[in-house]
Amino acid sequence: MFELKPMLSALWRNKVSAMLIALQLALTLAIVSNATAIVQDRLTSMARPTGMDVDNIIAITFMPVPKDYDMAGAVRADLDMMRSMPGVVDASVTNHIPVSGSGSASSFYLEPNAQIGDLDGNYYQTDPHFINTLGLNLIAGRNFSDDEMHVIGSNESFIGSVIIVTQQFADAAFPEGDALGKFLYHGSKDNPMEIIGIVERHLGAWPSWALAGNVVFHPLLVEGNHKRYLVRTEPGQRDAIFKQLEDKLAERDPQRVIHLETLSEKLASTHVSDNIMVKVLSAVMTLLTFIVALGIVGLTIFWINQRAKQIGIRRALGATRANISRYFLVENSLIAGTGLVLGTAGALIINQLMVSEFSQPVLSLTILAVCAILLFAVSLAAALMPAMRAANISPAMATRSI
Amino acid sequence: MIGYYISLAMRSLRGTPILSALMIAAIAVGVGASMTVLTLNYMMSQNALAHKDDVLYAVQLDSWDPNGAYNRGGRGNEMPWQLTYRDAEALLRSDIPTRQVAMHRFGFTVTLEDSEVRPFVAETRVTTRDFFSMFDVPMLYGNIWNEDADTSPVQTVVLNKALNEKLFGGEDSVGKTVELNGEPFTVAGVIDYWNPSPKVYDLNNNPFSDSEEIYIPFGLHRKFQIYSWGNTNGWNSPDPEVEGYEGHLLSESVWIQFWVELDNDTRKKEYENLLTGYIQQQKEQGRFQRPLKFGLTRPSEWLVLNEVLHDDNRVLGWASLAFLLVCVVNAVALLLAKFLRKAPEAGVRRALGANRNAIFIQHLIESSCIGVLGGLIGICFALLGLSGIRMLSMGQIDQIASMDWLMMLAAIGLAILASLLAGLYPAWRISRTNPSIYLKTQ
Numbered sequence: 031m032f033e034l035k036p037m038l039s040a041l042w043r044n045k046v047s048a049m050l051i052a053l054q055l056a057l058t059l060a061i062v063s064n065a066t067a068i069v070q071d072r073l074t075s076m077a078r079p080t081g082m083d084v085d086n087i088i089a090i091t092f093m094p095v096p097k098d099y100d101m102a103g104a105v106r107a108d109l110d111m112m113r114s115m116p117g118v119v120d121a122s123v124t125n126h127i128p129v130s131g132s133g134s135a136s137s138f139y140l141e142p143n144a145q146i147g148d149l150d151g152n153y154y155q156t157d158p159h160f161i162n163t164l165g166l167n168l169i170a171g172r173n174f175s176d177d178e179m180h181v182i183g184s185n186e187s188f189i190g191s192v193i194i195v196t197q198q199f200a201d202a203a204f205p206e207g208d209a210l211g212k213f214l215y216h217g218s219k220d221n222p223m224e225i226i227g228i229v230e231r232h233l234g235a236w237p238s239w240a241l242a243g244n245v246v247f248h249p250l251l252v253e254g255n256h257k258r259y260l261v262r263t264e265p266g267q268r269d270a271i272f273k274q275l276e277d278k279l280a281e282r283d284p285q286r287v288i289h290l291e292t293l294s295e296k297l298a299s300t301h302v303s304d305n306i307m308v309k310v311l312s313a314v315m316t317l318l319t320f321i322v323a324l325g326i327v328g329l330t331i332f333w334i335n336q337r338a339k340q341i342g343i344r345r346a347l348g349a350t351r352a353n354i355s356r357y358f359l360v361e362n363s364l365i366a367g368t369g370l371v372l373g374t375a376g377a378l379i380i381n382q383l384m385v386s387e388f389s390q391p392v393l394s395l396t397i398l399a400v401c402a403i404l405l406f407a408v409s410l411a412a413a414l415m416p417a418m419r420a421a422n423i424s425p426a427m428a429t430r431s432i
Numbered sequence: 433m434i435g436y437y438i439s440l441a442m443r444s445l446r447g448t449p450i451l452s453a454l455m456i457a458a459i460a461v462g463v464g465a466s467m468t469v470l471t472l473n474y475m476m477s478q479n480a481l482a483h484k485d486d487v488l489y490a491v492q493l494d495s496w497d498p499n500g501a502y503n504r505g506g507r508g509n510e511m512p513w514q515l516t517y518r519d520a521e522a523l524l525r526s527d528i529p530t531r532q533v534a535m536h537r538f539g540f541t542v543t544l545e546d547s548e549v550r551p552f553v554a555e556t557r558v559t560t561r562d563f564f565s566m567f568d569v570p571m572l573y574g575n576i577w578n579e580d581a582d583t584s585p586v587q588t589v590v591l592n593k594a595l596n597e598k599l600f601g602g603e604d605s606v607g608k609t610v611e612l613n614g615e616p617f618t619v620a621g622v623i624d625y626w627n628p629s630p631k632v633y634d635l636n637n638n639p640f641s642d643s644e645e646i647y648i649p650f651g652l653h654r655k656f657q658i659y660s661w662g663n664t665n666g667w668n669s670p671d672p673e674v675e676g677y678e679g680h681l682l683s684e685s686v687w688i689q690f691w692v693e694l695d696n697d698t699r700k701k702e703y704e705n706l707l708t709g710y711i712q713q714q715k716e717q718g719r720f721q722r723p724l725k726f727g728l729t730r731p732s733e734w735l736v737l738n739e740v741l742h743d744d745n746r747v748l749g750w751a752s753l754a755f756l757l758v759c760v761v762n763a764v765a766l767l768l769a770k771f772l773r774k775a776p777e778a779g780v781r782r783a784l785g786a787n788r789n790a791i792f793i794q795h796l797i798e799s800s801c802i803g804v805l806g807g808l809i810g811i812c813f814a815l816l817g818l819s820g821i822r823m824l825s826m827g828q829i830d831q832i833a834s835m836d837w838l839m840m841l842a843a844i845g846l847a848i849l850a851s852l853l854a855g856l857y858p859a860w861r862i863s864r865t866n867p868s869i870y871l872k873t874q
Contacts, residue, residue, distance in 0.1 A: 046768065046857075046861075047765055047768060047769070050761055050762075050764055050765040050768070051765060053761050054758055054761045054762055054765070057754060057757060057758045057761065058758055060754075061751060061754050061755065061758070064751075065751060068747070093539070093541050093553055094541070095541045095543055095551050095611075095613065095614045096614045097613055097614045097615060137667075145499055146499050184657070184659075185657065185675070185676040185677045185679070185680065186675075186676075187669075187679075216669060219669060254659075255613065256539075285551075286541070286551070287541050287551050287552055287553045289553070298826065299826045299828065302824065302825050302826055302828055303742070303744060305824055306821060306824050306825060307744055307747075307748070309820075309824055310468075310469070310748055310821070311748070311751065313465070314465060314751055314752065314755050317461055317465065317755070318755055318758055321457075321458050321461060321462075321758065321759060321762055322758065322762065324454055324457075324458070324762075325454075325458070325762040325765055325766065328450075328451060328454055328765075328766050328769065329765050329766070329769055332769035332772075332773065335773075336772075336773075384747065387743075388743040388744075388746055388747050389743055390743070390747060
């Protein structure tokens, strides 16, 4: 019913062109499926929840000019001023800006004076307002109290007695799920730090770090030559507050350099390389599919022109228009099918290389199948218009000599 | 003859506008995409120190935790990338290297008395004076600080050209004073524009960021209690006996980058012996408990070790080349269709005496015309692509997302190569056809 035998013999006469189309589809499937796997991996990683109210937070870094500067006093005055501004939900001080790509990490131990068996955690030195400022969700225990807050000089070493950790870090340290009230230690020190609270999530400084989300908070202000604030505003007020803040901070104390950024900007710039990968690969995939489709259109039109006389004869001998269209569509399916089978093999081989040489994600069969089906549909769609045109070739063509 | 073939080719292209446009577009898009990515990879693979590759070495010492090797996300050679301050200070005393640099990144607030310029933070490099001669930094005005400033606190500064323009309107500012963190510093010199990318001398943070705006001597650490603004990595808690900043300087934290210039193999051997001796001596004092290991790495290898060209960039490079390959296969199919359609013309030419080679060459020239046109449009696509990348990268790689003349020529070359490759089979095929068939039917 599909006239397979004459079709195959016709294809055999045009074997080079048919092979070229199949080869294009094979290469396209190999590229597109691997690219999709990478894009999906990056999108998932970028879409990971940060645990914070990223869109409404402003991050401020300031550096005083004078050498002997009352950092603790300045921080207190700035925070009081910012918290009293209308439209500001809360403000807190921090040693690093979350999701910015710069931060501090340390090893934590379950036993005092331990040397081995450590857990790495990203840590922040902040104040009791950090939960409200970041919009974190305290799921167990309590927040720091004001009298647990300590101020130390930049060269002093000090280990506080209380910490708050993320759920992820709590589970890593105490897999039984009973982290609250337990103690952690810094290496070769015996000061216990009690876990007094657990927040649901905080992605930390480096979203692409293998341990991203392992975060520990200390109620501590270390006086250094620069400090950072986070300010959370009412939804929709961020940009207005942003403009006011620079002037207000400079007005309160002009002897310093102040730099403001939004947290969403910081997050976007941390994701830059993933974003480039996603955009460039998507562009390559789209263009590739488009080029292949155009190639199929061009070649099918050419074949049909070449065989116009034969089509006319078939029509004169009683073939319906549908027969003619179907002929070209089935022929195209045969070529596309061959190409896609080759492409599947190619995709799997390339993926092996991608995983072993370039540490890229494994290609799942679902992605491969979806890409193959989509490409098959594209090739059919590309052949459709020329096939319809072929059906319109008049039987009278049979009587003319070209 | 070639002129005639080119005019034939142009006529033939105009004869089949849609098919020709499709082919030119395919080549242009393929060349555009691959040149966008290849330009990025090419710029990322530059080595500003290539001419000194056989004399410069980045120094690493394995002073890390006896319980586990240094590890930065699986990168590198399991040794810390930087040295501790005390090791850097000790190595600086050697006179084996012709030049040696101990340095790190920092930031100062800059203010200028009686000036309109508002206080700002300047990217700073704290370094020994050999930095300028080792990395071929061009001087514009004045000079570098004297040797004593590398070990004792002398408040002197070297500015870069842009900062000198911002502060002093570009005039010779040697001897003038700027305030850094509120303290007066005398300008010793101004460097000319100098911005190697990737920043091979310090790849720790963004290897494509600009080089620093101000440079201050290495002897100022204690006076200003300078901590690194780059990476500081530690594995144990500092000795509680030594308090304060001195404790940081004596700690096992690594934060100093160290480079040496060793003129020949004998010097290199001597320096290796020195490092071995130094580590053994430190071992006796209870430090360096890991197996004896150090690294002397040339700039070209240092760039590879630091993975300046990411796996991601390589993947994009291969993806774009594969894309170009599909475009070429596509062009083969379309050229074949086009040439076969014009087979009767070729038949007439054969019958009139043209030999197979002439037909073959005529068609190859036609396909390289497609290549040249595709290449020119491809350059435009690549420029568009690069500006897209610049936008996506939010200013992080502005310096490298641009095309130089070499890459433009490469783009045309790639396009012609691609189209010749595409034209080879169709041109051969058409030159083999038997003219008699076409003569009969006409």
